[in-house]
Amino acid sequence: MGVYHHCVFPYLLDLAMGSRVFDQPRRRTLARASGRILEIGFGTGRNLPHYPPGVSRIEAIDPDADLDRFSLPRIAASRVAVDFHHLNAEHLPFEGDSFDTVVCTLTLCSIPDVVHALGEVHRVLKPGGQFLFLEHGLSPDAQVAGWQHRLNPIQQRLGGGCHLVRETLRWWRDRACFCVMPSTIT
């Protein structure tokens, strides 16, 4: 924690997450969102404009209260109603089999105990529910992967715990027991 995390990081995060590069991947990832929806790692609310017109309400969680200065005004201005909670994805207080869709964009890289969090996603999804995620991970290109390993310690310190080298897709394949809509940027 400290001054950087409380005062500087939220601005940098919002700037980075607002990049137009993510617009199309966000729209593509969210296109199938329907029914009762939970977004984990809501961040500064950059997904809100990209929910399809049929979505009028979501529940959302994020543990970082320093992001409220961006997320709360975005929630207030959005056509999508948001029930927002400060929570970790590793411990969701929701009943099992209670969501049709769980959304997670660019967040599996930052969750400390991601295996536990994926278990929670699985638990709260209804049978046949869908997990819509957009993520970056370790590149299959050895040269890129080398740089990812070199830069990972700096990224983790300055990027809010974001890992550049997580093998997110492999974890999914290992526990691919429910409907998945993988979308990965490397």
Ligand SMILES: C[S@@+](CC[C@H](N)C(=O)[O-])C[C@H]1O[C@@H](n2cnc3c(N)ncnc32)[C@H](O)[C@@H]1O
């Ligand atoms: C790179 S940001 C992505 C934010 C947003 N999903 C987006 O696409 O713009 C990663 C987010 O993960 C959140 N996060 C970190 N640890 C978490 C946890 N244990 N459970 C849920 N979210 C977490 C951070 O607070 C941050 O908002």
